[in-house]
Amino acid sequence: MFFRKLCIAAALLASTTTFAHEFKAGELVIHHxxxxxxxAGMNMGAVYxxxxxxxxxxxxLQSVSNPEVAEKMELHTHLNEGGVMKMRxxxxxxxxxxxxxxxxxxxYHVMMFGVKKQMKKGDKFPVTLHFKEAGDVKVEVYVEAADSMH
Ligand SMILES: [Cu+2]
Structure with missing residues (x-):
C-alpha cells in the first residue's frame, strides 16, 4: 500500500513537471x-x-516574437464569414x-511565418509575449503531436 501511494505520488510529480508548465508575470499566468x-519543408506554424x-x-497581449524561431509572428483569430471559417x-x-x-x-492563436527549422514532437523553443501592462514575458513552448488538439 505504501509503495503504491509512493508510485502515485511520483507519477503525479512527473506529470506536473512535464505537462503543467506555466509562467507568471504580475497578475497574469500563462498556462502550457x-x-x-x-x-519537412513546412514553414508555418501556430502557438497556443x-x-x-x-x-x-x-x-x-500586443505581440509575440522570437526572430530566431520564425521570421514573423502574428496574433490571429478565427472568424466565421458566411459559413466559412477564416483566419484574420x-x-x-x-x-x-x-x-x-x-x-x-x-x-485565437499565434501564427508563425518563416519558421526556421522543422519542429519535432518533444522539442521546446522560447517565445516572448509582449503585454501592454505586464511587459515582456518569456515562455517555453512545447512541441506536441501534429494532431494534438488540447
Ligand atoms: Cu493563423
Missing amino acids: PWSRETM FKIENSGSKSDS PVGEVSILPKATVDFKPQS
Missing part, C-alpha cells in the same frame, strides 16, 4: 504554451496557450480582469 510538430488574469486590471490578424488581444483567454485551434 504549445505548438504542433511540422512536416491560456492566459489567466487574476488581477483587477485589464491587460492586453488582430492587433491585440484584451485580457480582462478575472478572465481567461484561450489560444487554441479554431480560435
Whole structure:
C-alpha cells in the first residue's frame, strides 16, 4: 500500500513537471504554451496557450516574437464569414480582469511565418509575449503531436 501511494505520488510529480508548465508575470499566468510538430519543408506554424488574469486590471497581449524561431509572428483569430471559417490578424488581444483567454485551434492563436527549422514532437523553443501592462514575458513552448488538439 505504501509503495503504491509512493508510485502515485511520483507519477503525479512527473506529470506536473512535464505537462503543467506555466509562467507568471504580475497578475497574469500563462498556462502550457504549445505548438504542433511540422512536416519537412513546412514553414508555418501556430502557438497556443491560456492566459489567466487574476488581477483587477485589464491587460492586453500586443505581440509575440522570437526572430530566431520564425521570421514573423502574428496574433490571429478565427472568424466565421458566411459559413466559412477564416483566419484574420488582430492587433491585440484584451485580457480582462478575472478572465481567461484561450489560444487554441479554431480560435485565437499565434501564427508563425518563416519558421526556421522543422519542429519535432518533444522539442521546446522560447517565445516572448509582449503585454501592454505586464511587459515582456518569456515562455517555453512545447512541441506536441501534429494532431494534438488540447
Ligand atoms: Cu493563423
